[in-house]
Every structure is written in C-alpha cells, then in structure tokens.
Amino acid sequence: TYVDRAGKYITVGNYNTYSSIYYPNSTVGSLQLDVITSLGLTKMDELGNFDSTFNYDYTTKKSFAGANGSVITSAQLYGGQIVLGGTFTTFHGKPASRLVCIDPATGLISDAFSGSTDGPVYKITYNVNTERLVITGNFKHYNGVALNGVAVVKEDGSLDTDILIKPMTEGVPTYCAQLNDGRFIISGTFVKYDNIVRSGFAILNQDGTLAGGYNNTGLFRGRIYGHAEKDVFGATALYLVGNFDRFDNREVGNIVKIVLNK
Numbered sequence: 001t002y003v004d005r006a007g008k009y010i011t012v013g014n015y016n017t018y019s020s021i022y023y024p025n026s027t028v029g030s031l032q033l034d035v036i037t038s039l040g041l042t043k044m045d046e047l048g049n050f051d052s053t054f055n056y057d058y059t060t061k062k063s064f065a066g067a068n069g070s071v072i073t074s075a076q077l078y079g080g081q082i083v084l085g086g087t088f089t090t091f092h093g094k095p096a097s098r099l100v101c102i103d104p105a106t107g108l109i110s111d112a113f114s115g116s117t118d119g120p121v122y123k124i125t126y127n128v129n130t131e132r133l134v135i136t137g138n139f140k141h142y143n144g145v146a147l148n149g150v151a152v153v154k155e156d157g158s159l160d161t162d163i164l165i166k167p168m169t170e171g172v173p174t175y176c177a178q179l180n181d182g183r184f185i186i187s188g189t190f191v192k193y194d195n196i197v198r199s200g201f202a203i204l205n206q207d208g209t210l211a212g213g214y215n216n217t218g219l220f221r222g223r224i225y226g227h228a229e230k231d232v233f234g235a236t237a238l239y240l241v242g243n244f245d246r247f248d249n250r251e252v253g254n255i256v257k258i259v260l261n262k
Helices: none
Strands: 009-011 017-021 033-037 041-044 072-076 083-084 099-102 119-125 134-136 150-154 173-178 183-186 201-204 221-232 235-247 255-260
Touching: 009 083, 033 221, 072 119, 083 119, 083 134, 119 173, 134 173, 134 183, 150 173, 183 221
Parallel strands: none
Antiparallel strands: 009 041, 017 033, 072 083, 083 099, 119 134, 134 150, 173 183, 183 201, 221 235, 235 255
C-alpha cells in the first residue's frame, strides 16, 4: 500500500475485487456489500471509499485489465509513480515485459519509467537518497542489455552504466538493495559471486565488486524481503527481515542485525 500526494491510499497485488460496506442500505443485522471488480490496483480515501477516478472504466463499470501474470514486487518513486514487477507480460492489455510504471493520479500506465526483462522480477528496491532502483530476478537481459539478474537503474528506467553486478553461479539473486553510502547488499541462492565463494550473501562496493573486509560471513540460507538502515555512532546498522533460518551459518529466526563499521 502506498500514499499519494493527496493522502489517498493505493493498493497493489493479485486480487480481483474491492469490497466495502454500503451503509445507506445496511442494518446492524444485515450489512450490504458494495463489490467492484478491481484487478490488483485500487485507490481509496482514509475511510476506505473507492476512488473511481483511478484505474476505473466507466463504460464497463470495473477496473481496466490487470496483469496477465503475478505481481510479485513494487516500489514507489519520489515523484509518486509506482513501478510493478513480476511474471506478467501485459498490463492493461498492453505489452509490459515483467515491469510497468503506474501514474499515481490516474492508475494508468506511465511513460515516466521504461524497463523490461526477459525473466521474472523478484524484487524492486528504491533508495530515495541515491535515486536508484535495483531490480532483481531470474533474468539475463534488461532493456536488451545482457546482465546477471540485477539491474541498477535511474528513475526513468535507464541503466546506470557505472554499476555492474558481477556473475553469480549455482543459484540466482533474490534480493539486492543500494545503501545510503552507495554500497550494496545482495542475497540469493548463489554459491559464488564473481567466482569467489559467497554462500548466499555479499556486500558490494559502489561499482559492484566485493567490498574488502566485509565478506567473511558463512552460509546464508533463505530469502530477504526487506531491510532498514540506521547510522549508529558512525557505523551503518542493517536490519534484515525475511524468510531465512541461517546467517553466518548460525541459526536465526527471519530477522538479523548486522553492523558495517566504516
């Protein structure tokens, strides 16, 4: 769920209907539901009232066509646009190869961001300080350029050619994010990063090379879903959350804190 500049809420996902209580026809013992076909993209106000000016076709009395596959991940840019990623190849009946950008005012496809991949997108992260998105998945090309499952892109969807994530072997990346100082964290099912053993987790320099002095942890097993970053007495504290049971080959319970001393 995201908030637009007018304070309304935008939800994205893999649902088919939006339901709300229609109070004028409801009683205490019999609540009447107002059910609207809304295919994975809806706007509402703070009371939950459906906004028919957003992703709604007055001719058909339902939303426009949604994704023809799963929406797995999304991110909101500084300007309010929402980038969706997943397994789909069309959105609103138009070609959209695993990525699409949504106008927060209308709910229609926006040309503010242009990106495509040749495989599923698992995660989109966005750093408002560096103004970069990191798109991670099981793909070999982004906008036709050969990559290794991770694309670092500008807000318009164009590649940041100064950053190249290196090859990973014996698995794929499932999460990658840029930190506020420009470095990256990356995780997945891979065993090696740039031909060096890194069992599922690595910290990278701004150019995508392994960061010296930080990559001595043992096995990581599972999937990171998100992270939070905090400055603690000049060091960077990272809080990692997800579905993982091993970090540094130690048993953990889906959340861990690590500190990157500068």
